[in-house]
Amino acid sequence: MLEITDIEAGYGRTRVLHGVTVPAGKVVAVLGHNGAGKTTLLRLAIGLLKPTKGRVLFDGEDISSLAPNKRVARGMAYVPQGQQAFGQLTTLENLQLVADGRRRGKALIEAQMARFPALEKFATRKAGLLSGGQRQQLAIARALITEPKLLILDEPTEGIQPTIVAEIEQTIMQLAGEGIHVLLVEQHIGFALEAAERYVVLASGFVTQTGDGGLAAASTVRAAMAI
Numbered sequence: 001m002l003e004i005t006d007i008e009a010g011y012g013r014t015r016v017l018h019g020v021t022v023p024a025g026k027v028v029a030v031l032g033h034n035g036a037g038k039t040t041l042l043r044l045a046i047g048l049l050k051p052t053k054g055r056v057l058f059d060g061e062d063i064s065s066l067a068p069n070k071r072v073a074r075g076m077a078y079v080p081q082g083q084q085a086f087g088q089l090t091t092l093e094n095l096q097l098v099a100d101g102r103r104r105g106k107a108l109i110e111a112q113m114a115r116f117p118a119l120e121k122f123a124t125r126k127a128g129l130l131s132g133g134q135r136q137q138l139a140i141a142r143a144l145i146t147e148p149k150l151l152i153l154d155e156p157t158e159g160i161q162p163t164i165v166a167e168i169e170q171t172i173m174q175l176a177g178e179g180i181h182v183l184l185v186e187q188h189i190g191f192a193l194e195a196a197e198r199y200v201v202l203a204s205g206f207v208t209q210t211g212d213g214g215l216a217a218a219s220t221v222r223a224a225m226a227i
């Protein structure tokens with residue numbers, strides 16, 4: 001699906017990613033401390049940033065210079081940090097904004113409401129009044145309405161109450177079961193490794209470790225991150 005090979009990228013003259021390679025996998029977790037370059041890597045994956053060296057492959061095709069909208073059209077979806085939603089619109093209206101004009105738009109909304117019962121419960125509530133966790137579920141639901149092959153999630157559990165963290169973890173595992181690939185940035189190592197098939201650890205823009213996911217990898221990762 002997505003393969004990122006030997007990437008150099010940054011902002012202006014500042015190079016942030018140095019020779020970064022991310023293996024393919026159903027769920028791939030990107031771990032690392034603040035400022036390690038995790039968000040930069042996701043921005044590169046969706047095309048908001050172009051590499052100065054290296055390749056981004058999607059379904060075997062080099063998409064390194066493809067614009068973000070074209071990547072979305074090919075089946076990539078990106079949920080940035082921060083539980084973004086249109087706060088003055090209701091939950092349902094937020095979903096309709098993405099679903100309108102799509103064949104089966106109504107069915108796509110219903111499927112996401114079935115996945116996230118809180119969204120159905122609060123369908124008529126303004127998104128600005130939802131909890132952070134519910135808004136994150138809304139952001140993920142909006143992305144899923146585009147029927148992606150690959151969902152890119154930037155810190156989906158940041159600042160969210162533990163019950164919804166568990167629900168989001170369940171969702172990620174379900175998605176993998178449905179054949180949707182996930183590229184995930186997370187600060188919660190246990191959460192990320194439990195869900196991940198593969199992981200990479202980034203430090204100062206370099207990959208310092210890569211391996212198979214699963215909770216057994218947690219101590220190795222914590223040692224690599226010195227925490």
Ligand SMILES: Nc1ncnc2c1ncn2[C@@H]1O[C@H](COP(=O)(O)OP(=O)(O)OP(=O)(O)O)[C@@H](O)[C@H]1O
Pocket residue numbers: 011014016032033034035036037038039040041
């Ligand atoms: N738009 C930008 N212009 C210049 N430098 C940037 C920009 N965005 C990020 N950086 C720098 O790139 C480096 C990596 O930032 P990035 O946000 O990718 O890290 P991160 O691992 O996602 O951190 P966090 O966990 O805090 O979100 C940092 O040194 C940051 O200051």
